[in-house]
Amino acid sequence: MAKVEFHTLALEGVIVLIVLGLNLITRRFFCRYLCPLGALLAFLGTKRHLLVVQDQESCKECGLCDRACPLGLSPSYGEAESSYCWNCGECIDICEQNALNFRWKGNGIKKEKLPAHSVRNGFKGSGSKG
Numbered sequence: 012m013a014k015v016e017f018h019t020l021a022l023e024g025v026i027v028l029i030v031l032g033l034n035l036i037t038r039r040f041f042c043r044y045l046c047p048l049g050a051l052l053a054f055l056g057t058k059r060h061l062l063v064v065q066d067q068e069s070c071k072e073c074g075l076c077d078r079a080c081p082l083g084l085s086p087s088y089g090e091a092e093s094s095y096c097w098n099c100g101e102c103i104d105i106c107e108q109n110a111l112n113f114r115w116k117g118n119g120i121k122k123e124k125l126p127a128h129s130v131r132n133g134f135k136g137s138g139s140k141g
Contacts (some may be wrong), residue, residue, distance in 0.1 A: 014084060020141045021029075030045070032075045038082040038083035039082065039083040042082075042083075043083070043095070052095075052097070053094045053095050054077045054094070056093070056094035056095060056096065058096070059098070059116075060115055060116045061093070061098055061113055061114075061115060061116070062092050062096075062098075062113070062114055062115075062116055063086060063091035063092065063096055063098060063100070063102065063103065063111055063112070063113060063114075064091070064092060064111070064113075065086060065087070065089060065092075065110055065111055066089065066109075066110045066111075066112070066114060067110075069108045069109060069110035070108060070110040071108050071110075072085060072087055073087075073105060073107070073108075074087060075107065076105060076106050076111060077102075079101045079102050080102050081099060081101060082096065082097065083093060084096060086102040086111055091111065098113070100113070102122070110127035114122075134137075
């Protein structure tokens with residue numbers, strides 16, 4: 012039977028409480044700043060060629076896209092173009108102004124507006140449906 016050291020258990024409990032407290036200040040604190048999987052996904056996000064971009068003229072700053080983002084990003088402030096965005100398209104679906112769209116990244120590639128449903132169906136469902 013393993014011996015439990017209560018002084019280390021208390022230290023672990025304090026660390027958990029600190030991380031939970033920081034979640035009150037910054038949404039998804041652990042996922043954004045401490046999680047190694049989050050770091051790997053953010054690195055891979057720097058290599059993607061498809062971005063969610065905002066048309067600032069169409070945006071009414073209603074905040075619906077910010078609340079819809081499962082990662083806690085703020086697409087209304089341009090955070091959907093960051094490396095943390097997974098291109099799930101939830102913000103695009105909920106935007107009533109059509110201010111958010113998928114676009115291909117530069118490097119000589121013409122920026123072309125794509126329909127959200129065609130891009131998401133290709134990525135979201137790939138491999139999960141027979």
